[in-house]
Each structure stands twice: as C-alpha cells, then as structure tokens.
Amino acid sequence: MARQFFVGGNFKMNGSVDTIKSIIENLNNAKLDSKTEVVIAPPALYLLLAREHLRSGLEIAAQNVFDKPNGAFTGEISVSQLKESGVTWTLLGHSERRVVLKETDAFVASKTKAALDGGLSVILCCGESLEEREAGKTIEVVTAQLKAVADQVKDWSKIVIAYEPIWAIGTGKVATTQQAQDVHAAIREWLSKEVSAEASEKTRIIYGGSVSEKNCSELAKEKDIDGFLVGGASLKPAFVDIINANSA
Ligand code: PEP
Numbered sequence: 001m002a003r004q005f006f007v008g009g010n011f012k013m014n015g016s017v018d019t020i021k022s023i024i025e026n027l028n029n030a031k032l033d034s035k036t037e038v039v040i041a042p043p044a045l046y047l048l049l050a051r052e053h054l055r056s057g058l059e060i061a062a063q064n065v066f067d068k069p070n071g072a073f074t075g076e077i078s079v080s081q082l083k084e085s086g087v088t089w090t091l092l093g094h095s096e097r098r099v100v101l102k103e104t105d106a107f108v109a110s111k112t113k114a115a116l117d118g119g120l121s122v123i124l125c126c127g128e129s130l131e132e133r134e135a136g137k138t139i140e141v142v143t144a145q146l147k148a149v150a151d152q153v154k155d156w157s158k159i160v161i162a163y164e165p166i167w168a169i170g171t172g173k174v175a176t177t178q179q180a181q182d183v184h185a186a187i188r189e190w191l192s193k194e195v196s197a198e199a200s201e202k203t204r205i206i207y208g209g210s211v212s213e214k215n216c217s218e219l220a221k222e223k224d225i226d227g228f229l230v231g232g233a234s235l236k237p238a239f240v241d242i243i244n245a246n247s248a
Contacts, residue, residue: 005033005220005246006160006204006227008061008123009040009234010091020046021053023235028055030240033247036227039089039123040234044077051086061089061123064097067107067114079118090115091229093125093145095166105148112159113152121158123229124149125208126187130167138165139186146190156199160206161187162229168209170231177218177225180207184224213238216245 015023020042032038041061042050051060066076082090092115093108108124115122126145128138142163153159163183168175175183184205192200207219208229219225230242241248 003202003204003226005036006206007036007038007243007245008089008091008160008162008206008227008229009038009239010063010094010208010229010231011040011042011235012063012096012231013043014235015042015046017046017049019235020050023239024050024053026237026240027058028053030243032058032240033244036243036246038243041089041091041123047082047087048085059089060087061091062087063091063094065090065092065111065115065120067111079115079120083119087120089121089123091123091125091162095125095127095164095169099166105145108145109148109152112149116153116155116158121160123160123162123206125162125164125229127164127166127169127209133165133167138183139190142183142187143190143194146187147194150194154195156191156195156203160204160227162206162208163187164208164229170210172210174210174212174215174219175207177222180219181222181224184222188224211242213241216242217248220245220248 039059039061041063062082065079092112097103112122126142128141132141165175187205188200204226206227206229207225211228211230212233
C-alpha cells in the first residue's frame with residue numbers, strides 16, 4: 001500500500017492574528033491535492049484561532065507538548081489540553097528545541113510517548129549538524145535520536161518522521177535529492193531492524209530543510225521521501241505549490 005503524502009507547515013515563532021488568518025484563508029480557498037495530508041503548526045497562542053478558521057480535513061499541530069498530564073509546570077501545555085482544543089498533532093524534537101533549548105533525546109522520547117499515549121499523532125524530527133555530517137556521523141546521529149523513542153514506543157503507526165538536516169534549516173541550503181533519499185532509505189532500514197517490517201513499510205518519512213516551490217517536485221519523486229516539513233515557505237502563498245508537489 002502506498003504511503004499517503006504528508007506536508008506539514010511549521011510557522012515557528014512567527015505570525016500575528018492577522019497574518020495567521022490570512023495564511024489560513026489562502027489554504028481554505030486553494031485547490032489542494034486531496035490525496036495529501038496537510039497539517040499546520042502555528043505558535044501555541046494561535047492554535048485555537050487556527051482550528052476555528054481552518055477548513056475541516058486540514059489538521060493543526062502544536063510545536064511542542066509536555067510529558068506530564070497537569071500540574072505545576074509553568075509555561076507548558078498538556079496533551080489533553082491540546083486534544084480538547086481540536087489539535088490532533090504535535091511536532092517534537094525539532095532541532096531548534098534540541099539545540100537552543102537543550103532538549104535531550106530522552107526528553108524528546110518521553111514527550112513522544114506521552115503524546116501518543118494521550119491520542120495525539122507526532123511529527124518526530126531528527127537530523128544532524130554540519131560537523132556531524134562532515135565527520136560521517138549522519139546515520140549514527142539520526143538513528144540514536146530515533147532509538148531513544150524506540151526504547152519507549154513500540155507502536156509507530158501515529159508517528160511521521162521528519163528528517164531535517166540542521167545545516168539545511170532556514171539556510172536556503174537544501175540537501176540534494178540524493179543526500180535526502182540516502183538518509184530516508186537508511187531510516188527505513190533502521191525501522192525494519194529496530195521496530196518492525198510493518199513500521200518500515202508504512203511510516204511516512206518526510207524531508208525538511210529549505211523546501212520551496214522550486215525544489216519540492218524533484219524531492220517528491222524520490223522513493224523514500226513521503227512529503228515535507230516546511231518552515232519559512234509555509235508562511236507564503238507558495239506553500240500551496242509544495243502541498244501539491246506530489247501531483248505536479
Ligand atoms: C523547519 O522549521 O522545520 C524547517 C524545515 O524550516 P525551513 O523550511 O525554513 O528550512
């Protein structure tokens with residue numbers, strides 16, 4: 001069975017009430033490939049607004065969630081609070097959180113488990129730095145990040161893996177189709193060995209890192225690239241072209 005193409009939009013800490021409403025209006029009015037699953041991740045403050053305005057069939061993701069159910073955790077948001085607000089997905093393990101906020105592999109894994117246990121789906125990000133790539137450690141780094149999750153999570157059916165080389169995020173420097181395909185294939189092989197044959201066949205592995213309307217069609221042709229996680233370009237009208245990359 002073919003894997004459904006998946007495109008996520010990570011707004012990061014960008015937007016205002018007006019700009020988010022206008023991005024959503026653009027998506028609501030656009031002709032989107034009905035075979036592609038679309039999820040947008042606005043800042044937490046705008047999740048309810050986004051859910052209220054975004055048309056049904058398009059889903060909302062948080063950019064983060066905490067691994068405790070409730071209590072004295074100032075600044076955090078729980079899985080059940082997201083679910084109650086109509087948020088069905090969360091991003092986890094984005095490199096900006098791993099690097100800037102020092103989130104460890106184990107913490108990302110714990111949050112992934114909490115999200116899945118509570119009924120959210122997870123876009124699980126992984127990726128290497130430029131130094132790690134140049135040292136030939138890409139697969140080692142990425143699979144260590146994934147293994148931390150596999151140690152706690154057996155069912156991967158609600159996980160989409162986003163491979164995002166850090167050196168390609170927000171830099172305009174996209175991985176070549178071959179670089180991306182090679183890592184995606186290695187992740188799929190790792191899934192077959194460490195999780196299951198079913199997870200290897202069915203898990204969507206999407207690419208993120210300076211995806212644009214110009215480079216998306218070539219990347220989408222690769223056998224193991226099942227979609228994209230889009231940062232900067234998800235704030236622009238061209239996001240629609242990226243969503244439709246699989247039918248272009
Ligand atoms: C991201 O934030 O996940 C991302 C891939 O950003 P950009 O598309 O801007 O490189």
